[in-house]
Amino acid sequence: MQVAFCNLHGKVDFRLFARESCFIGGRNKGVIQVEWLGAPSSLMEDCLFDFGGHDFAEKGKERHSAIWVRNGGAGVFKNIWIPDIWTRDGFRVSNTDAPGQVWMISVEHHTDVEVVLEHVSNWKIVALQTEENLGSEQACSIRIYHCRDLEIANLFQYRVQAIVEDAPYAAFINNCENLDIHGIHCFSIGPCPFQNAALIDGRQIVRDTEIGTLHVGCSGI
Numbered sequence: 001m002q003v004a005f006c007n008l009h010g011k012v013d014f015r016l017f018a019r020e021s022c023f024i025g026g027r028n029k030g031v032i033q034v035e036w037l038g039a040p041s042s043l044m045e046d047c048l049f050d051f052g053g054h055d056f057a058e059k060g061k062e063r064h065s066a067i068w069v070r071n072g073g074a075g076v077f078k079n080i081w082i083p084d085i086w087t088r089d090g091f092r093v094s095n096t097d098a099p100g101q102v103w104m105i106s107v108e109h110h111t112d113v114e115v116v117l118e119h120v121s122n123w124k125i126v127a128l129q130t131e132e133n134l135g136s137e138q139a140c141s142i143r144i145y146h147c148r149d150l151e152i153a154n155l156f157q158y159r160v161q162a163i164v165e166d167a168p169y170a171a172f173i174n175n176c177e178n179l180d181i182h183g184i185h186c187f188s189i190g191p192c193p194f195q196n197a198a199l200i201d202g203r204q205i206v207r208d209t210e211i212g213t214l215h216v217g218c219s220g221i
Contacts (some may be wrong), residue, residue: 033066033087040099042075049082049090059085060111065092070185074098084106085135102128109133115142115174118138121149137165140172141186141194146178155181157197161190170194170209174201176216184211 033049046149049066063086073096082090090107099122107114108131115130130141141157157170170186187192198206200216
């Protein structure tokens, strides 16, 4: 692992995590596993954020995000697996308009939400998979709030076969402008996939769960 730490202004623009396993052990309350303030050319690649077992009683208990990109942070995130059940959400980006890219990321088994994007612009996410298992029956796949100029492609939103409780929406989208999602797949091999693809601005329901392109403008779909 090679690391160059970046300040909020991105004066250092190289940061690399490669072939790493990140595991907090569940003993550090309120922890963020990785707080990321990198510049657009920084890189995180081939990382596992370990899970600490399958006991859903510990899910989301007093821990925060596995990865939190914030306050102008950016970079390239590639080939990342986040089944860490102890964090409240797996991948969070907030308060940045610096360009970011995500390629091949799987975020799984959190209590409320897998991926959170808040006040974000100029990001591209390709091949995002989310997965809900037992203990995550009411979790949604992704929340996108107050964002603009985002592109998401090949979004796979899966619920495991063992889940027998319905969840209404895979995504919650509020106050977004110029958001494009290409290739939405909400599915399960069990009886209870997500019932609807999205709820937009608290009133518009996207009922289809297999969608070629969903475009959200400044006033909804």
